[in-house]
Amino acid sequence: MRGTAHVNGTSLYYETKGRGFPIVLISGGGILDRRGWDQQFETLSKHYRVIRYDVRGIGKSARPEGPFSHSEDLYALLTLLKVKRAHVLGLSVGGAIAIDFSIEHPEVVDRLILAAPGLSSDAKSDANMQGLTALAGLVKTNGIEHVIQLTLDTPFVLSKHNTAGREKVKQIYLDNKDIFESGLPLYVLWQPVNQPENELATIRAKVLVIRGDNDSPAYVVMTDKIHKAIPQATKVVIPGGTHFLHLEKPTEFDKAVLSFLRP
Numbered sequence: 334m335r336g337t338a339h340v341n342g343t344s345l346y347y348e349t350k351g352r353g354f355p356i357v358l359i360s361g362g363g364i365l366d367r368r369g370w371d372q373q374f375e376t377l378s379k380h381y382r383v384i385r386y387d388v389r390g391i392g393k394s395a396r397p398e399g400p401f402s403h404s405e406d407l408y409a410l411l412t413l414l415k416v417k418r419a420h421v422l423g424l425s426v427g428g429a430i431a432i433d434f435s436i437e438h439p440e441v442v443d444r445l446i447l448a449a450p451g452l453s454s455d456a457k458s459d460a461n462m463q464g465l466t467a468l469a470g471l472v473k474t475n476g477i478e479h480v481i482q483l484t485l486d487t488p489f490v491l492s493k494h495n496t497a498g499r500e501k502v503k504q505i506y507l508d509n510k511d512i513f514e515s516g517l518p519l520y521v522l523w524q525p526v527n528q529p530e531n532e533l534a535t536i537r538a539k540v541l542v543i544r545g546d547n548d549s550p551a552y553v554v555m556t557d558k559i560h561k562a563i564p565q566a567t568k569v570v571i572p573g574g575t576h577f578l579h580l581e582k583p584t585e586f587d588k589a590v591l592s593f594l595r596p
Contacts, residue, residue: 334348334349334350335347335348335349337393338386338409338410338413338414340406340409340410340412340413341401341405341406341409343389343394343395343397343401343406344394344395345386345387345388345389345394345395345406345410346367346386346387346392346393346394347367347384347385347386347387347410347414348367348374348384348385348386349382349383349384349385349414350374350375350378350382350383351377351378351379351380351381351382351383352381352382353380353381353382354381354382354419354420354443355381355382355383355384355411355416355418355419355420356377356381356382356383356384356419356420356421356422356594357383357384357385357386357407357411357416357419357420357421357422358370358373358374358377358383358384358385358386358422358423358427359386359388359407359421359422359423359424359427359428359430359431360385360386360387360388360391360392360427361388361423361424361425361426361427361428361429361430362424362425362426362427362449362576362577363425363426363484363506364391364505364506364509364512364513364517364519365424365502365505365577366387366391366392366393366505366508366509367385367386367387367392368392368501368504368505369424369501369502369505369577369579369580370385370579371501372579372583372587373422373579373583373586373587373590376587376591377587377590377591380591380594381420381594384410384411384414384416384419386407386410388403388406388407388427388430388519389401389403389406389519390512390517390518390519390520390522391509391512391519392508392509396511396512396515396518396519397518397519397522397523398518398522399522400522400523400524401522401523401524402433402523402524402525403430403433403523403525404430404433404434404437404438404525404526405437407430407434408434408437408438408441411441416441417441418440418441418442418443419441419442419443420442420443420444420445420446420594421434421435421441421442421444421445421446422445422446422448422590423446423447423448423450424448424449424450424577424578424579425448425449425450425451425576425577426451426453426456426520427448428447428448428449428450428451429450429451429452429453429455429456429525429529430453430525431445431446431447431450432445432447432450432452432453432526432529432533432536432559433453433525433526433529435536435538436526436529436532436535436536437526439535439536439537439538442538443538444538444539444540444541444593444594445536445538445539445540445541446540446541446543446590446593446594447540447541447542447543447556447559448543448544448578448579448586449543449544449545449548449552449556449576449577449578450542450555450556450559451552451555452529452530452555452559453523453525453526453529454525454527454528454529454530455555456520456523456525457520457523457525461520462520462521465516465517465520465521466516468480468513468517469513469514469515469516469517471483472510472513472514473514477506477507477510477513480506480513481502481503481506481507484502484506485499485502485503488547488575489547489548489549489552489575489576490502490575490576490577491575491576491577491580491581492547492573492575492581495580495581497580498577498580498581501580502577502580530558530562533559533562533563534562534563534564536563536564536565537564537565538565539565539567539593540563540565540566540567541566541567541568541569541589541590541593542556542559542560542563542566542567542568542569543568543569543570543571543578543586543589543590544556544568544569544570544571544574544578545570545571545572545573545574545575545576545578545581545582546570546571546572546573546574547573547574547575547581548574548575548576548578549576552576556568567593569589569593571585571586571589572585574586
C-alpha cells in the first residue's frame with residue numbers, strides 16, 4: 334500500500350507492507366530517501382507491518398517552506414495511520430530524528446534501532462550548516478554528478494566494490510537534485526529537540542545501536558557516546574560495515590535487527 338499523508342501543513346509520501354506489529358523506517362543518511370531501505374522493506378515485511386516514508390523535503394514528500402519538526406511530522410503520520418505503538422528504525426540523520434521522536438513521544442516507541450546514528454544538535458551545528466551551504470554551492474558550480482562522485486569516493490560511505498549500493502545512492506541523489514539546488518531546506522528549516530544529548534538518559538525503550546567498523550572516526554565516537562548515554566542500549570558492530578551499513582552489509586544488518594526485535 335502507498336499513499337500521501339496530508340499532515341502538519343505538508344504532504345508525506347509513505348508505503349506500507351506486511352502484517353503484524355508496526356515498524357517504521359525513517360529515511361535519512363545524507364539525502365537517501367525511502368528507497369535506501371528497499372531490502373529491509375522486503376525482509377522485515379515478512380515479520381512486521383513495515384512503514385517507510387520520505388521525510389519532509391526529500392523523495393516524493395513536499396519540500397519545506399518554513400520551520401518544521403521531522404519528529405512531529407512522524408507523529409502526525411503515525412496518528413493518521415492509527416499506529417499507537419511501533420518499533421522505530423533510523424540511519425544516520427534518520428537516527429537523530431528517531432532519537433528526537435523517542436524523547437518527545439516515548440509512549441509510541443516500543444523498540445528503537447539506531448544505525449550509525451547522529452544527534453540533531455550535531456546536524457544543526459554551525460559547522461554542519463556551513464558544510465551544507467558549501468555542498469549546495471558545489472552543485473551549482475560543478476553539477477550534481479561531481480557531488481555524487483565526491484560522496485562515493487569517501488571511503489567510509491560505501492566500499493568501492495559495492496556496485497549495487499553505489500548505483501542506488503547515485504540514482505537517489507540524481508532524483509533529489511533539487512534539494513541541493515535549493516540549499517537543503519530539509520536540514521536548514523528543521524527545528525529539532527533542543528540539546529537531545531541531555532535527554533538520552535530519559536529514553537526508556539530498549540535500544541539497539543548498530544554501526545559498521547569501517548565508519549568514520551567521528552561517527553564511531555558519536556555512536557559510542559549515544560550508546561553509553563541510553564540506559565537500555567545494546568551495541569552491535571558489523572565487520573566491514575560502512576556508514577551506509579544497510580546497503581554495505583544488508584544481510585548482516587537485517588539479521589542483527591531481527592535478532593534484537595524478536596522476544
